Amino acid sequence: MQTELSRRLGIEHAVFGFTPFPAVAAAISRAGGLGVLGAVRYTDPGDLARDLDWMDAHTGGRPYGLDVVMPAKKVEGVTEADVEAMIPEGHRRFVRETLARHGVPELAAGDRRGWRITGWMEEVARAQLDTAFGHPLALLANALGPPPADVVQRAHAHGVLVAALAGSARHAARHADAGIDVVVAQGYEAGGHTGEIATMVLTPEVVRAVGPLPVLAAGGIGSGEQIAAALALGAQGVWIGSLWLTTEEADLGSPALTAKLLAAGSGDTVRSRALTGKPARQLRTAWTEAWDDPAGPGTLPMPLQGLLVAEALTRIQKYEAGPLLGTPVGQIVGSMNTRRGVQAVFDDLTRDFERAVARLNGIAGDGQGPPGDRVRGAAPKAGADAGPGPD
Amino acid sequence: MQTELSRRLGIEHAVFGFTPFPAVAAAISRAGGLGVLGAVRYTDPGDLARDLDWMDAHTGGRPYGLDVVMPAKKVEGVTEADVEAMIPEGHRRFVRETLARHGVPELAAGDRRGWRITGWMEEVARAQLDTAFGHPLALLANALGPPPADVVQRAHAHGVLVAALAGSARHAARHADAGIDVVVAQGYEAGGHTGEIATMVLTPEVVRAVGPLPVLAAGGIGSGEQIAAALALGAQGVWIGSLWLTTEEADLGSPALTAKLLAAGSGDTVRSRALTGKPARQLRTAWTEAWDDPAGPGTLPMPLQGLLVAEALTRIQKYEAGPLLGTPVGQIVGSMNTRRGVQAVFDDLTRDFERAVARLNGIAGDGQGPPGDRVRGAAPKAGADAGPGPD
Numbered sequence: 001m002q003t004e005l006s007r008r009l010g011i012e013h014a015v016f017g018f019t020p021f022p023a024v025a026a027a028i029s030r031a032g033g034l035g036v037l038g039a040v041r042y043t044d045p046g047d048l049a050r051d052l053d054w055m056d057a058h059t060g061g062r063p064y065g066l067d068v069v070m071p072a073k074k075v076e077g078v079t080e081a082d083v084e085a086m087i088p089e090g091h092r093r094f095v096r097e098t099l100a101r102h103g104v105p106e107l108a109a110g111d112r113r114g115w116r117i118t119g120w121m122e123e124v125a126r127a128q129l130d131t132a133f134g135h136p137l138a139l140l141a142n143a144l145g146p147p148p149a150d151v152v153q154r155a156h157a158h159g160v161l162v163a164a165l166a167g168s169a170r171h172a173a174r175h176a177d178a179g180i181d182v183v184v185a186q187g188y189e190a191g192g193h194t195g196e197i198a199t200m201v202l203t204p205e206v207v208r209a210v211g212p213l214p215v216l217a218a219g220g221i222g223s224g225e226q227i228a229a230a231l232a233l234g235a236q237g238v239w240i241g242s243l244w245l246t247t248e249e250a251d252l253g254s255p256a257l258t259a260k261l262l263a264a265g266s267g268d269t270v271r272s273r274a275l276t277g278k279p280a281r282q283l284r285t286a287w288t289e290a291w292d293d294p295a296g297p298g299t300l301p302m303p304l305q306g307l308l309v310a311e312a313l314t315r316i317q318k319y320e321a322g323p324l325l326g327t328p329v330g331q332i333v334g335s336m337n338t339r340r341g342v343q344a345v346f347d348d349l350t351r352d353f354e355r356a357v358a359r360l361n362g363i364a365g366d367g368q369g370p371p372g373d374r375v376r377g378a379a380p381k382a383g384a385d386a387g388p389g390p391d
Numbered sequence: 392m393q394t395e396l397s398r399r400l401g402i403e404h405a406v407f408g409f410t411p412f413p414a415v416a417a418a419i420s421r422a423g424g425l426g427v428l429g430a431v432r433y434t435d436p437g438d439l440a441r442d443l444d445w446m447d448a449h450t451g452g453r454p455y456g457l458d459v460v461m462p463a464k465k466v467e468g469v470t471e472a473d474v475e476a477m478i479p480e481g482h483r484r485f486v487r488e489t490l491a492r493h494g495v496p497e498l499a500a501g502d503r504r505g506w507r508i509t510g511w512m513e514e515v516a517r518a519q520l521d522t523a524f525g526h527p528l529a530l531l532a533n534a535l536g537p538p539p540a541d542v543v544q545r546a547h548a549h550g551v552l553v554a555a556l557a558g559s560a561r562h563a564a565r566h567a568d569a570g571i572d573v574v575v576a577q578g579y580e581a582g583g584h585t586g587e588i589a590t591m592v593l594t595p596e597v598v599r600a601v602g603p604l605p606v607l608a609a610g611g612i613g614s615g616e617q618i619a620a621a622l623a624l625g626a627q628g629v630w631i632g633s634l635w636l637t638t639e640e641a642d643l644g645s646p647a648l649t650a651k652l653l654a655a656g657s658g659d660t661v662r663s664r665a666l667t668g669k670p671a672r673q674l675r676t677a678w679t680e681a682w683d684d685p686a687g688p689g690t691l692p693m694p695l696q697g698l699l700v701a702e703a704l705t706r707i708q709k710y711e712a713g714p715l716l717g718t719p720v721g722q723i724v725g726s727m728n729t730r731r732g733v734q735a736v737f738d739d740l741t742r743d744f745e746r747a748v749a750r751l752n753g754i755a756g757d758g759q760g761p762p763g764d765r766v767r768g769a770a771p772k773a774g775a776d777a778g779p780g781p782d
Contacts, residue, residue: 001754001755002754003754014754168657168658169656169657169725187589187591188579188580188589189579189588189589189591189592195658196658197580197657197658197722198578198579198580198589198590198591198610198611198722199589199591200578200580200589200590200591200610200611200612200617200620200621201580201611201617201657201721201722201723201725201726202657204614204616204617204726205657205725205726219589219591220589220591220592221591223595225595225623225624225625226591226592226595226624228620228623228751229591229619229620229621229623229624230591230620231750231751231754232616232619232620232623232747232748232750232751233616233617233620233747234616234747234750265560266559266560266588266592266593266596267559267586267587267588294685330592331588331589331592332592334560334592334596335592335595335596353755354755356623356624356625357623357748357751357752357755359622359623359625360619360622360623360748360751361748361752363392363393363394363405363622364392364744364745364748
């Protein structure tokens with residue numbers, strides 16, 4: 001499964017696997033894709049350095065990538081305390097009451113309070129990059145559009161390709177103008193932050209908007225058939241995130257959450273602002289329903305919402321508060337029904353991709369036949385002569 | 392572009408084109424697809440008989456289909472007047488005020504009042520079928536799930552295949568149990584009534600749910616690349632509706648509406664209850680915004696909403712009331728940028744389909760190489776041994 005982009009990166013399959021888990025990212029790279037480690041959960045650069053060292057030791061020299069969350073526009077001089085102060089007390093009360101209604105205990109004294117906001121702030125992302133550029137990165141992806149110009153330059157100086165996520169052709173064109181190398185077109189059905197345009201429509205639109213820049217299709221892709229579909233739409237590869245959440249290498253920290261993912265149908269996700277303040281697809285839970293309820297206080301804008309709910313999400317996860325327990329995940333969750341290793345998942349992807357292509361060849365081939373067999377209707381007349389209207 | 396289903400129907404390309412315009416339906420059948428005429432606008436069986444006669448004279452013996460709107464559950468003894476009486480006066484006032492605010496004139500004395508509700512009622516659909524079964528139909532499609540059992544039997548007795556639209560795998564399985572022959576899996580990005588699941592996810596789900604029953608993919612399909620994608624997902628054909636709205640053979644009755652469609656981007660549609668009371672994708676207009684505004688009265692359930700707005704929509708269309716002017720259409724409207732004949736559209740579809748398949752073959756082929764070149768990573772260890780978690 002090779003495209004110009006996969007050859008440029010020296011990977012066997014044009015499958016880009018986004019994951020917050022180093023063990024998953026390394027396994028994806030070993031299997032011939034490009035594992036892309038999500039950095040947002042690393043608030044301490046020391047932790048990231050340790051995990052990247054581990055990646056280097058477990059990818060057998062295969063390329064891998066890093067995904068940061070870095071706003072193109074800088075927010076100067078705002079501290080976490082400043083943001084905290086902007087959260088209305090009514091919203092804090094709603095958090096407390098919702099957790100109390102479901103009997104979710106408080107955290108213990110020594111517990112971590114969750115990833116909080118810091119992973120979203122530019123200084124943290126820059127510290128992550130200082131660490132990361134010391135490792136043999138192949139791709140730097142940014143979830144919030146193009147990173148700042150100096151970061152793009154720095155990546156290029158290290159021979160690292162820069163990718164940026166886009167939910168519309170207009171955003172993608174703007175990203176391309178910022179000098180990035182790869183656009184990830186993230187469709188409506190994707191887990192995490194998404195726009196309204198479905199992958200089937202978005203992918204070719206973005207390809208037209210930024211070509212010859214390579215485009216990765218994201219959203220709705222969790223099988224070899226879906227990879228074939230995405231590549232038929234003009235993508236040079238696929239960006240897959242949800243599928244790895246139920247692999248054996250993933251450590252969600254909650255068996256109940258894994259069980260919930262394995263049981264969920266494609267209709268059990270919702271695009272909600274409950275997580276960050278911007279629409280992000282995730283499991284539909286009593287928690288998202290509370291925030292999306294018109295009778296409730298509603299969500300706050302990014303980054304307030306993320307800061308407001310960070311500790312609550314840690315509590316929900318720690319105590320596995322069933323009805324509230326969720327995670328960002330795309331509509332393909334409906335097909336994530338067994339727990340398997342990354343390599344087994346990859347084997348299915350490549351086998352089913354080949355089968356889908358073979359099936360398509362059968363469909364295309366049968367339609368061709370000898371020229372004499374091809375039937376063509378007379379060109380229809382246009383306008384008023386063409387026949388009766390609907391009335 | 393031949394599948395088992397297209398061969399069974401004796402058509403050259405597995406492209407099913409839904410349209411309310413006989414001239415478009417006939418042109419689609421002449422071009423080698425299956426034109427499917429929407430019957431909902433025919434409140435007078437005489438009009439339908441006239442147009443089906445015309446179809447017979449203009450399809451050159453090629454098969455065509457009919458799409459009716461027939462609820463599986465019968466509503467006994469309810470007249471249009473009964474339904475009218477259920478509409479609150481506040482909603483009628485909101486219609487009047489919205490039209491007045493945009494300066495939309497009243498209809499003239501002799502004007503038709505719009506298709507109203509009658510096309511949605513079973514007795515009308517049954518009268519349509521009495522007419523239709525006298526014509527050489529190949530396919531009977533129903534927009535509201537399976538038609539009643541006796542209608543399915545009657546279709547089969549005439550050698551007519553029965554298709555039903557579904558927006559979820561669960562609905563599709565129920566349709567299959569009702570003895571239909573083809574499921575149309577209608578994705579979120581489609582024009583008209585749609586569910587929440589995008590075509591990329593819905594198509595393979597429905598194929599798994601009802602196989603070996605053939606599935607047509609609907610929603611997001613307006614190019615040869617998108618056809619290739621849909622067929623890669625396991626569909627035996629595609630169901631395309633929006634694409635024909637801007638063909639030369641289509642007579643929307645409003646040049647301003649055609650211009651609006653040609654100019655619209657993929658982000659200019661909305662899934663709104665404004666049209667019928669159930670979520671249907673359509674152009675986003677001042678009309679849909681008024682109904683979707685939380686400060687407004689909100690929409691009524693089906694069939695009240697359709698009856699409430701029928702005359703208003705006729706006025707909006709007759710006077711081409713720009714900001715209010717809309718139509719059901721899918722997200723592919725963003726790629727409908729030129730007015731062309733159906734045959735020219737079809738030529739592009741088939742050419743681009745073949746190109747997409749050729750491109751996929753290049754991608755699949757390059758990945759194969761001689762066995763010695765294939766790189767495989769060691770199988771990763773599972774569980775706690777697999778490496779550090781994210782913390």
